[in-house]
Amino acid sequence: MRSSHRRGRRLVALATAVAALPLTATLSQAAAAPPAPAPAPYALVPQPVSQQAVAGAGFTLTAQTRIAVLSRDSAAVGVGTYLAKLLAPATGYDLAVVKDTRVPKNAVVLDPDGPKSLGAEGYTLTSDEHGVVVRAHGAEGLFRGVQTLRQLLPAAVESRSEQTRAWTVPPAKISDSPRYEYRGVMLDVARRFYPVAQVKRYIDEAAAYKINTLHLHLTDDQGWRLAIDAVPDLTKVGASTQSGFTGGSDWYYSAADYKEIVSYASSRFMTVVPEIDGPGHTEAALASVPGLNCDDKAKAPYSGFDVGISLYCLEDGTHIGNTRRFLAAVIKEVAKLTPGPYIHLGGDETPQATPEQYAAYVKAATSAATGRNKTVMGWHQLGQSAIPADSILQYWGEDDDRESIGTAEETRSIREVRNGVAQGAKFVMSPSDHAYLDMKYDVSTPYGLSWSGYVPVQRSYEWDPATSTAKPDGTGAVVPAKKIAGVEAALWADRAYEGSNALPTPTTRWPEPQDYADYMSFPRLPALAEVGWSPQSARDWNSFRQRLAQQGPRWTAAGIGYYAAPGIPWPGVVKTVEGAHSVETGGKALDNPGGSTSDGTEPVLWSPNRGANQTWTFTPQGDGTYTMLNKSSGKCAEATGGAGAAVVQRTCDNQTGQRWRITPADNDRYTIAAAGSGLLLTAASATNGAKVTQQPDTGSTLQRWSVD
Ligand code: ACM
DSSP: OOTTOSSOSOOOOSSOOOOOOOOOOOHHHHHTOOOOOOOOSSOOSSOOSEEEEOSSOOEEEOTTOEEEESSOOHHHHHHHHHHHHHHHHHHOOOOEEEEOSSOOSSEEEEEOBOOGGGTTTOEEEEEETTEEEEEEBSHHHHHHHHHHHHHHSOGGGGOSSOOOSOEEEOOEEEEEOOSOSEEEEEEOTTTSOOOHHHHHHHHHHHHTTTOOEEEEEOEETTEEOBOOTTOTHHHHTTTSOBTTBOOOSOOSBOHHHHHHHHHHHHHTTOEEEEEEEESSSOHHHHHHOGGGSTTSOOOOOOOSOOSSOOOOOOSSHHHHHHHHHHHHHHHHHHHHHOOSSEEEEEOOOOTTOOHHHHHHHHHHHHHHHHHTTOEEEEEGGGGGSOOOTTOEEEEOOOHHHHHHTTSTTOOHHHHHHHHHHHTTOEEEEOOHHHHBTTBOSSTTOSSSBOTTOOOOHHHHHSOOGGGTTSOTTSOOOSSOGGGEEEEEEEEOOTTOSTTTTSOOOTTOOOOOHHHHHHHHHTTHHHHHHHHHHSOGGGOOHHHHHHHHHTTHHHHHHHTOOOOOOTTSOOTTOOOOSSEEEOEEETTEEEEOGGGOOSTTOOOEEEOOOOOGGGOEEEEEOSSSOEEEEETTTOOEEEEOSSTTOBEEEEOOOOOGGGOEEEEEOSTTOEEEEETTTOOEEEESOSSTTOBEEEEOOOOOGGGOBEEO
């Protein structure tokens, strides 16, 4: 059974088996990290381009406050109405939205006639005791600015019931615009069907973080989710299954449903990208349309968990013709229902297709799309065939691909990307080991998969789209910076149930799709939103996690069931050093390699997963020191020798060598000093396999550990 891998070129064992790597990096290299930017005055996500706290009292909303739109433009007035509705439940105010010609007092002013230099989405926001002014060049920029205004108000503003408190916007001066024009999120409504109301809810959640594109993965092996008039069986037959479910009759969007989603998204300045995946991931179509199969027999509807099982028949002229006519009919209707410029044609995971068959699909699909004046999008595999020069490819490779760049053995993905670049394509970056929201956060995550490794929040945050197709040292980017359209977070749903390390059973608990989406997206979607919006120079993990923590109460107020991920200083969560922890520095965790039970094994750094071999129990010894016991071995961390000497694990004896002094440092970090020598637990670098020794305090961040 292949169920353990989807989109899977890499199988990752759930307990990390750690291979020893060459230990080349030195402490002095690591200590040369650039200084962190100054802390931001306000906890905004994504971080604006510039913000200043200004002196003064701030502006307190009252029932008499007006939302004044300095324009007759209906879209701008629409943003005013949106803001009034947003504020109504928690404040209890029914704020008047008025068209005005000048800036009145006691108002939130929305001015869409700001300078063109602000661009489509840029805005400025100023607030003082008289009111708030959001200025943009058009309604879209106002909408983005309103999301910032929302975060300047108390968290309780997100509540759906009336709260009694002062609604004060602190005095501020903000100027902002996005790094990338495309900032998307993908919902896999094919494996797991999200009812319209749940899609709309998710649109609102994403729009709060300035996401501007909703990619709907509408078709896959397990379901076809959009009614097509010309081919009614696609939803009569092809929508009767989901991953793990059979017998459905309404697991699809009618044209009216789809229009409702598109129009709701548009009211949140979000473009819908419909994906009709092919030539693989097509079992639902093959179950609905006999002529798409080489034997002209419909397949049985599929509700399983395998990947790479299906292919349109592209073996002979007759069947290529069938596929071409089918795609033309489907894409004609999808194009008609979709006001946005894009149609996504999939193209991923087609193990059985010959290059000729794959090319026949790409030709049929791309000509149907361009014939309807749509810009082609596709997974980066589409680059292996001829595509229109203005296509946008979605890169979903991982660090293994980057490591192959410039070597004799570049991965297939990198070659496909090169081919796409050569044809003129632009790229949206969704590296699976940073941007796939269905990857588990860590070993404790009940849902999802881990074939691209675990993706804790820090990993979803700490990457740069500009170097996501570059060598590990950041040079040699295969996709040039000017060809990067943006970033997309992808929430697949092939394992949207509890206990997803195994196949589901009749007693498996399946959360509502929206609850799965909340848990996997929050807090990682806001991290990816900042990757897409904020300048790289304004991004810093320590600043981000502090700002992110302040979003937690907003999600609680809004009823978003987020994962209170470790390493984020969530308000109200009291931290103690005593107990079991992941001990991390530089985004890596202190790891007992392979869960060794031998005396003398030296812990190293490894990608965090919160597994037993990365769990260290701190036990107070009564003299202000602690022992650190590894959960997989039951052995204690021990200091050997003097400066530069290794740290090892050994049978616990509670002697001085196994006692550690844990002292708070900046940013919720700690130094961990050997009780005997005072030397600090020190990582040689922030790479997998890095050696951990005892060193004098150099101030290095690799001597400052989070203990969460
Ligand atoms: C993919 O993850 N198969 C695009």
